Amino acid sequence: MxxxxxxxxxxxxxxxxxxxxxxxxxxxxxxxxxxxxxGFFGEHVTDAAETxxxxxxxxxxxxxxxxxxxxxxxxxxxPNHHPAAVAAEVAMVDHMAQGRLIMGISPGGLLSDAExxxxxxxxxxxxxxxxxxxxxxxxxxxxxxxxTGKYWNISTARTYIPELGxxxxxxxxxxxxxxxxxxxxxxxxxxxxxxxxxxxxxISANFLLPQWxxxxxxxxxxxxxxGGRVADPANWRVAKSIFVADDMAxxxxxxxxxxxxxxxxxxxxxxxxxRNGRSNLFKRDPSQPDESITIEGLVNDLVIYxxxxxxxxxxxxxxxxxxxxxxxxxxxxxxADPALARRSMELMVEKVMPEVNRAIAASSSAA
Numbered sequence: 001m002x003x004x005x006x007x008x009x010x011x012x013x014x015x016x017x018x019x020x021x022x023x024x025x026x027x028x029x030x031x032x033x034x035x036x037x038x039g040f041f042g043e044h045v046t047d048a049a050e051t052x053x054x055x056x057x058x059x060x061x062x063x064x065x066x067x068x069x070x071x072x073x074x075x076x077x078x079p080n081h082h083p084a085a086v087a088a089e090v091a092m093v094d095h096m097a098q099g100r101l102i103m104g105i106s107p108g109g110l111l112s113d114a115e116x117x118x119x120x121x122x123x124x125x126x127x128x129x130x131x132x133x134x135x136x137x138x139x140x141x142x143x144x145x146x147x148t149g150k151y152w153n154i155s156t157a158r159t160y161i162p163e164l165g166x167x168x169x170x171x172x173x174x175x176x177x178x179x180x181x182x183x184x185x186x187x188x189x190x191x192x193x194x195x196x197x198x199x200x201x202x203i204s205a206n207f208l209l210p211q212w213x214x215x216x217x218x219x220x221x222x223x224x225x226x227g228g229r230v231a232d233p234a235n236w237r238v239a240k241s242i243f244v245a246d247d248m249a250x251x252x253x254x255x256x257x258x259x260x261x262x263x264x265x266x267x268x269x270x271x272x273x274x275r276n277g278r279s280n281l282f283k284r285d286p287s288q289p290d291e292s293i294t295i296e297g298l299v300n301d302l303v304i305y306x307x308x309x310x311x312x313x314x315x316x317x318x319x320x321x322x323x324x325x326x327x328x329x330x331x332x333x334x335x336a337d338p339a340l341a342r343r344s345m346e347l348m349v350e351k352v353m354p355e356v357n358r359a360i361a362a363s364s365s366a367a
Contacts, residue, residue: 001325001360003353005031006074006203006239007332008042010049010265015334020051021058023335028062030342032069034349040074040104040203040329046112049268055104056093063096070100074203075183077108079127080117083134084145084154087169091139094172103178104203105132109185111276125191127151132180139177143168181237185281187212189219196223196231204322206239206331207269207302208281213238214322234326240318241265241331243305244347245340254340255305256296261334261341262305266298308351315356328353 007027011020028039041058044050052058055073062071076086094101107128114120119127130149137147144160144167147153156167172178180200184192185208192202202220204213217236224231241262245251255262270293273281279290282298304314319325330348335341 001319001353001357002037002327003348004036004038004040004237004327004329005332006040006042006206006329008044008050008074008269009052009332009334010268011051011334012264013048017051020334023338024052024058024332025062025065027332027335027341027345028069028071029065030345032066034345036069036330036345036349037327038070038072038102038329040072040102042074043077044110044113045080046116047110050110056089059101060093060096063093063100066100068100070102071097072102072181073104075104075106075108075181077110077113078105078131079108079119079122079124079151080113081131083131083152084138084169086131087135087138090135090178091170091172094174094178095170097173099174101174101178102181104181104183106183109276110272122151136177138169139171145169184216184219185278187280188215192216192219193223193226196220197226198223199227199229201235201237203237203239203329204325206241206329207266207273207298209284209301210318210321211284212281217323217325232326233324236325237327237329238322238325239329239331240315241303241333242311242315242344242348243303243333244308244311244344244352245305246307246343246347248307248310250340251305251307251310254337255303256299258295261336262303263295263299265333266302267295270295270298308347308355311348311352312355312359315352316359319360 007024009024031039041052041055043052043055045053059071090103107124130151134147134152134154138145144157146155146157160167181203182195182200183205184202185205202216204216221231243251243255254260257263274290280286282293304311
């Protein structure tokens with residue numbers, strides 16, 4: 001099992017934007033030094049807590065200071081962008097990254113973003129599909145472009161000057177394009193099936209109960225079959241909120257304190273999702289009333305915390321529950337205590353993942 005990270009991020013409103021951007025930069029540089037294989041960044045425009053407004057810009061900031069880690073958009077919320085702009089910007093950053101870019105895409109889940117961009121009442125799933133079809137069509141065709149759709153029409157036919165290069169959008173560095181991943185939130189996700197059929201791979205969200213995460217594998221298998229490819233667990237990424245400390249008392253305090261970063265994360269995210277009609281993500285039984293969902297319960301259900309030995313056991317139990325997967329994405333949270341946040345990442349690499357992989361290898365040999 002490989003180790004990467006996924007950060008939305010979510011910081012307490014009121015913290016300095018300058019400081020939180022530097023903190024998320026430092027998280028990435030540390031992950032690169034420690035050997036994390038990849039890292040993904042969310043993007044939202046209208047949220048004081050989710051402070052990265054462009055994952056592509058943020059990645060561009062990091063490329064020269066990182067060595068081996070692959071960096072991914074997590075995600076580009078396609079209804080909020082013009083497809084031609086995304087095609088051009090992703091191609092440029094892919095050349096800057098020289099093969100280290102992963103393209104994460106989604107319809108976007110923050111309703112205030114949808115409102116500010118004028119698509120709150122639109123079918124954003126349909127916009128998402130049209131947008132990525134335009135992007136892939138631009139990359140796979142030659143200018144002048146002449147594409148029509150319900151939401152966007154794209155053309156350079158009237159102004160094309162081939163001998164000067166006017167009217168040309170560059171193609172990506174990776175051929176035919178960077179790997180494409182989609183975030184998976186809904187139980188029994190039809191989006192995962194559709195994405196897998198097109199050759200894309202899923203990231204299962206860290207705020208989903210394990211019993212619902214498990215359903216993504218069946219959706220992925222179904223989609224791969226439709227696309228004529230073999231479903232490989234190595235291509236499934238699963239995000240998880242994890243905190244590791246040298247002693248259990250510190251781990252419990254930092255992970256569960258109502259004034260701590262993990263509690264705040266699930267208070268912020270849980271409140272938004274419940275108000276947006278997504279409370280089913282947090283229910284073992286769909287008939288469970290919304291009022292029964294508490295932040296304490298979300299933290300208890302969705303955060304793995306403890307000493308390295310306990311986290312190893314909990315991760316192996318989590319894997320046993322959902323099935324085999326290829327990359328664990330350590331969820332980034334606010335660094336309320338920078339020393340503890342850094343130490344948790346160090347312990348993940350030095351103590352937790354070697355034991356997890358030893359146990360997986362031993363289990364495979366025994367089978």
